[in-house]
Amino acid sequence: MSTTETPSELDARKRRLRGEMRARLRATPPAELVADGATAGALIAALLEREAQPGPVALFAARPFEIDTRALDDAMRATGRVRLLPSIHGDRLIFRAVPAAVAICDLPVDRFGIPTPSVEAPPVPLATAVVVVVP
Numbered sequence: 001m002s003t004t005e006t007p008s009e010l011d012a013r014k015r016r017l018r019g020e021m022r023a024r025l026r027a028t029p030p031a032e033l034v035a036d037g038a039t040a041g042a043l044i045a046a047l048l049e050r051e052a053q054p055g056p057v058a059l060f061a062a063r064p065f066e067i068d069t070r071a072l073d074d075a076m077r078a079t080g081r082v083r084l085l086p087s088i089h090g091d092r093l094i095f096r097a098v099p100a101a102v103a104i105c106d107l108p109v110d111r112f113g114i115p116t117p118s119v120e121a122p123p124v125p126l127a128t129a130v131v132v133v134v135p
Contacts, residue, residue: 026065034068041072044131048081055130056082058095061104061115066135073104084124087116095129096121 005013025033048057057076062069076083077100084095088110096117098104107115126132 022065028065030064033062033066034070037062037068038071040067040133041069041075044072044133045075045079048131049079053130056084056097056124056128058084058086058126058129058132059104060133060135061085061107062135063112063114069133070103070105072133077101077103082124084126084129085115085117087119087121088112089119094123095126097124 044057059069059073059076060066073083080100083098083104085098085104085107086093086095098107098117098121104115107117110116
């Protein structure tokens with residue numbers, strides 16, 4: 001990264017990079033996204049079990065072109081671990097605890113079509129998460 005980039009140049013570069021990454025993900029076959037999600041879920045679940053780290057896990061609800069997080073969600077639900085999901089409120093991103101009885105895919109969708117916890121779900125500081133899984 002050039003240290004002479006202006007904030008607007010840096011923003012433009014970040015937008016281009018995000019666009020490139022979305023294009024790559026959209027080119028990935030859906031079955032591969034599910035398989036990769038299952039692999040990642042198993043690895044993260046094994047890590048948490050091995051390290052015996054208590055605390056919530058912050059996840060994201062996958063959009064159709066992202067790695068599928070259902071396997072990790074299922075693994076976390078099976079162990080009773082608290083899961084934190086982001087929700088957008090105005091210009092703020094708030095992480096909320098999702099009840100263990102509720103699968104991510106069963107949450108209502110937000111204006112972007114992404115499963116999102118309701119405003120009744122308690123907000124939890126992201127800093128409390130032992131693992132943060134991002135798209």
